[in-house]
Amino acid sequence: MQSGTGSLLIFLILTDLLLLGSSRLRNAIRIAAAQGVALGLLPWLAHGHLTGSALLLGAGSAALKGVVFPALLNRALREIHVRREIEPLIGYIPSLLIGTGVLAAAFAFGARLPLPWESPSPLLVPAGLFTLWTGLFLIMARGKAITQVLGYIVMENGIFALGMAVVEAMPLLVELGVLLDVFVAVFVMGILVFHINREFDHIDADQLDALKEGAP
Amino acid sequence: MKLASWLHPILAVALAPLLPVLIQRVKALFAGRCGPPWGQGYRDLWKLLRKGGTYSRTTTWVFRAGPIVQFACLLVALLVVPAGGLSAPVAFDGDWILLAYVLGLGRFFTVSAALDTGSSFEGMGASREVQFAVFTEPALLIGLAALARETQSLSLSPIYAELATGWELPLRILLGAGFFILYLAENCRIPVDDPNTHLELTMIHEVMVLDHGAVDFGFIQWGSALKLWVLGALWAGLLPLGTLPGPLTRLAAGAGGILALAVLTGIVESVTARVRLLRVPQLLVGAGVLCTLGLLLTIR
Numbered sequence: 465m466q467s468g469t470g471s472l473l474i475f476l477i478l479t480d481l482l483l484l485g486s487s488r489l490r491n492a493i494r495i496a497a498a499q500g501v502a503l504g505l506l507p508w509l510a511h512g513h514l515t516g517s518a519l520l521l522g523a524g525s526a527a528l529k530g531v532v533f534p535a536l537l538n539r540a541l542r543e544i545h546v547r548r549e550i551e552p553l554i555g556y557i558p559s560l561l562i563g564t565g566v567l568a569a570a571f572a573f574g575a576r577l578p579l580p581w582e583s584p585s586p587l588l589v590p591a592g593l594f595t596l597w598t599g600l601f602l603i604m605a606r607g608k609a610i611t612q613v614l615g616y617i618v619m620e621n622g623i624f625a626l627g628m629a630v631v632e633a634m635p636l637l638v639e640l641g642v643l644l645d646v647f648v649a650v651f652v653m654g655i656l657v658f659h660i661n662r663e664f665d666h667i668d669a670d671q672l673d674a675l676k677e678g679a680p
Numbered sequence: 681m682k683l684a685s686w687l688h689p690i691l692a693v694a695l696a697p698l699l700p701v702l703i704q705r706v707k708a709l710f711a712g713r714c715g716p717p718w719g720q721g722y723r724d725l726w727k728l729l730r731k732g733g734t735y736s737r738t739t740t741w742v743f744r745a746g747p748i749v750q751f752a753c754l755l756v757a758l759l760v761v762p763a764g765g766l767s768a769p770v771a772f773d774g775d776w777i778l779l780a781y782v783l784g785l786g787r788f789f790t791v792s793a794a795l796d797t798g799s800s801f802e803g804m805g806a807s808r809e810v811q812f813a814v815f816t817e818p819a820l821l822i823g824l825a826a827l828a829r830e831t832q833s834l835s836l837s838p839i840y841a842e843l844a845t846g847w848e849l850p851l852r853i854l855l856g857a858g859f860f861i862l863y864l865a866e867n868c869r870i871p872v873d874d875p876n877t878h879l880e881l882t883m884i885h886e887v888m889v890l891d892h893g894a895v896d897f898g899f900i901q902w903g904s905a906l907k908l909w910v911l912g913a914l915w916a917g918l919l920p921l922g923t924l925p926g927p928l929t930r931l932a933a934g935a936g937g938i939l940a941l942a943v944l945t946g947i948v949e950s951v952t953a954r955v956r957l958l959r960v961p962q963l964l965v966g967a968g969v970l971c972t973l974g975l976l977l978t979i980r
Contacts (some may be wrong), residue, residue, distance in 0.1 A: 474850045
């Protein structure tokens, strides 16, 4: 199972890098969905045997992230007629380079982080941290609200992966992960509502700053 | 120095003209045509090598030196690159850096020869070639560094001998993907450059050699076939071929890997379109990131 976990975690890192470099929103949604489904396998692979809670957690998260979220986001995309991120705050090549630097930092940090329990794979903590930071970066560096939601989902994937390191010892973290999932769903719905309101003709989150109280 | 180790360079020089023909035949198969006959590469070389050259008065010795230096550089590269886990004729600590620099030197002379013609067109191709090299050269060095780090040796022959006998799978996949993109970019294959195009605005490599003719052009074609072989050998070395019995079987398997890579290239060329010129750096940075990830995996 060891090499299976390793390959899965490398797949996780690669999908993060793809997300950093992809401009088409539909592709980005597909990549994030693949990431979610792959993560559903992680509890089973990482611990080598099927417990009831691992099965439930894996299947639930795969169904939510692989089917429900992409469907919601694709529907939103269809309705708002946005296909790609045109002007990200940080371009794609700089994003990839920053991503590589962050990856190196995640490996350096992951090697030093003391864990209360032994991690199932030496890659788990770096991959989880990198996914977390990628999500954070996507939220900061992209202008469209949809990409920011994707960043949020990716960030949650990272938390989920990190939680795997301690899943048998600390079910609380898992609970938190599921709670966050629900929160993302609410967030996605919020976007839809935002669109249905049709107050604006765009979803550039930057321009929402102008709505602040006191702005002219 | 064993006599058997010379087999690979000799085989490479003899078989390299087959590679472009193989790629073209795969593409022809996809397009429903029959493609060039197998001997076409040799026939072209034979035709070109018998011709007398014509040189513009504005060119200097640099123009004449370009193709020959490029060809010689690739011959040197062949001497240090092993195939199928067999040792190369020349092996010393740090020869992977020599390999990277020899490829760079060859490129420098090709580019200089293009600039020497004084044609603004060739200058454009030269500029693009160098621009992409800025991304491919670090990626190649980082990828080779990852291999050196993983196998704890500084020479290509022991590195690839170690690789051939079992090794961690994820690294192979990462570096395999990275090297494949580098192979396509360095050999001017489709996602980066289209070797068949004669639309001047988008040409890269072909535009640099427009003014070369006859013997010089023959060496350029043979040289680009050798480059396919050298970079293909770097890629094929990632396959676990060391368990096969007998050095000759392994050499044949290594050559088979290189030919399989050419078939793969033909398939890629048939099913993908070339990416926009502005997006090429993104692809190449992607290759660099894959190689860097490989290096990070070995360092942890």
